[in-house]
Amino acid sequence: MKRTTTAVSTTSVSPDQRAVSTIIGEDTVIGGTITVENSIRIEGSIIGSVTANGTVTISQNGKITGNVVAGNMVVAGTIEGDMWVKEKVTAESTGKIFGDITTKKLTIAEDALFQGMSIMSREVEAPDLEKLTANSAQPKIENGKVQPQNSSKIPAGIEKNAVNEHAQQSQKESPKDEKGKLSKWGKE
Incomplete structure (x- = not known):
């Protein structure tokens, strides 16, 4: 008699999480502006602004050095920049946020680090990131490493x-x- 085993996941996954259209790999460093229609997961590094209609997820080893406009945001890695998030920001226990947050809902896990200001608003208006980026000093990349700038x-x-x-x-x-x-x- 042959036995068949079927694994069933009881974890619910939102439609937004299933629609990750872009993944920045762990060994990847990208400089510039990134815009995606759905969601993006960052396992590597982005130096510049990120805009996504869906969820921006920074994995534990991921890092964004720049501003973010998103529908939702999950931070398990590091972000050095300001965020304008339409719905919810979640800082997981390994998350490090250095910047200001404007969002409807904010959840910060017990061991997460947050240095900045939070603004809770029913309506989040996204700024023009190109204008913000043009007025701020952009970090430099040399030999794959981010060089410190006047912060x-x-x-x-x-x-x-x-x-x-x-x-x-x-x-x-x-x-x-x-x-x-x-x-x-x-x-x-």
């Missing part, structure tokens, strides 16, 4: 010199001790 965020319309002048003025007005060092509490 200070300067709001649009403010000249860098104005920021430097403000910093210098703040230092002049900061409380100092008798040796000229900044005093933590002012007069002590």
Whole structure:
């Protein structure tokens, strides 16, 4: 008598997760703007902006250095950039988010890392990423490695010199001790 075994998965998969149209492999580094109609899974690195109508999934070893506009977002890897997500952002326990999030729903797992600001909104308006990218310093790729850039965020319309002048003025007005060092509490 021949026995047949059939494996049945009880995990439900949303239609959006089934429609992953693009996968960036683990050993792949892409620089530039990526736009996909459905969903994308990043197992490698993207240096630039990503736009997807579906879900952007960053796998545990994946990384995005740039801004993202998406329907949904799952972060198990690393993102260094801002996100505008129409429905939901999920940061898994291995996820690292360095940037601001605008979304309807946000779930952050216990061991996930999030450094930024979150804005919860019923309607998320996606910015023009080309304009955002043109105004920001883009990281450089040399020998397959991302080279650090000046990461200070300067709001649009403010000249860098104005920021430097403000910093210098703040230092002049900061409380100092008798040796000229900044005093933590002012007069002590």
